Amino acid sequence: MRTAALAHLTEARRQVEDALGRSDEMWRLTLPLGAEQQYREPAFAQARRRHEQAQRCSLPDGVWGAPVGGDLATWPGLPYVLLFLEWEARYPREWTRHAKAWGTKQSLIRQVARARQEEALKAKLTDLVEIVVHRAYRCKDREYVRVARAVDSADLRGRLDRAAGSDSPWARCHAGYVLWLLDRPDLPNTRHVWRTWLAGRAAALM
Numbered sequence: 001m002r003t004a005a006l007a008h009l010t011e012a013r014r015q016v017e018d019a020l021g022r023s024d025e026m027w028r029l030t031l032p033l034g035a036e037q038q039y040r041e042p043a044f045a046q047a048r049r050r051h052e053q054a055q056r057c058s059l060p061d062g063v064w065g066a067p068v069g070g071d072l073a074t075w076p077g078l079p080y081v082l083l084f085l086e087w088e089a090r091y092p093r094e095w096t097r098h099a100k101a102w103g104t105k106q107s108l109i110r111q112v113a114r115a116r117q118e119e120a121l122k123a124k125l126t127d128l129v130e131i132v133v134h135r136a137y138r139c140k141d142r143e144y145v146r147v148a149r150a151v152d153s154a155d156l157r158g159r160l161d162r163a164a165g166s167d168s169p170w171a172r173c174h175a176g177y178v179l180w181l182l183d184r185p186d187l188p189n190t191r192h193v194w195r196t197w198l199a200g201r202a203a204a205l206m
Contacts, residue, residue: 009098012058019051059084060101063108072115081108082124089131092138106140113146122151130159133174134166141174145189148178157182176201 026047030038038044055061063084067075085108088095112125129148132141148156160182163175177197181189 006094006098009059012054013098016051016054016058016061019047019054023047023051059099060104063104066108066111072111073118073121078115078121081112082121082128084108085112085128086124086131088138089128089135092135102139106143109140109143110146113143113150115150117151122153125151126153126156126159129156129178130163133160133163133178134168134171136170137174142189142194145178145181148182149185152182173198173201 023044026041026044027038030041030044033041055064059080063077063081066072066077066081072078072081084099085105087099088105112121115121117125125147129144129151132144148160157179160175160179163171164179166172166175177194180197181187181193187193
């Protein structure tokens with residue numbers, strides 16, 4: 001099933017590229033019309049629509065367009081946002097090969113952290129935080145502190161406590177830092193704060 005899904009994504013990405021190429025071609029052909037008339041040109045408008053339609057069936061394109069300031073919890077695209085983040089969390093190498101988009105990852109993490117935390121969403125995000133703290137740090141993972149703060153609960157803290165006491169050095173470090181910040185909700189999650197915490201942790205272990 002995973003092989004079929006990846007093949008489907010590869011074909012979807014190809015269709016996006018083809019549609020974009022056609023849209024770009026029509027843009028060049030209609031450029032002499034002037035900006036206002038160009039965007040009214042039916043052939044160019046159709047090419048742009050086909051590109052937009054192709055994007056909706058691909059990743060990361062398909063997770064763009066979440067409502068700005070709206071309720072992400074009721075947005076039809078939310079399941080795909082969660083799938084995109086879970087894919088990156090569970091299969092980072094595969095995600096990097098097929099759908100790498102660090103800016104999109106960062107933006108989506110921030111959006112789900114701001115979303116109204118219904119039980120199903122909260123459960124999924126709690127799982128994501130647990131997965132991420134158990135692995136080696138990847139680009140934009142620090143953003144998951146926002147999610148941990150948004151879904152803070154006894155369940156999450158229990159999982160982080162177990163991770164912080166595990167044999168994995170990554171889990172001990174990451175989970176310990178997240179727990180420390182959960183107890184300090186007003187402290188910003190900056191690189192300076194991260195380095196300060198690391199220095200204190202190193203000193204305590206000496």
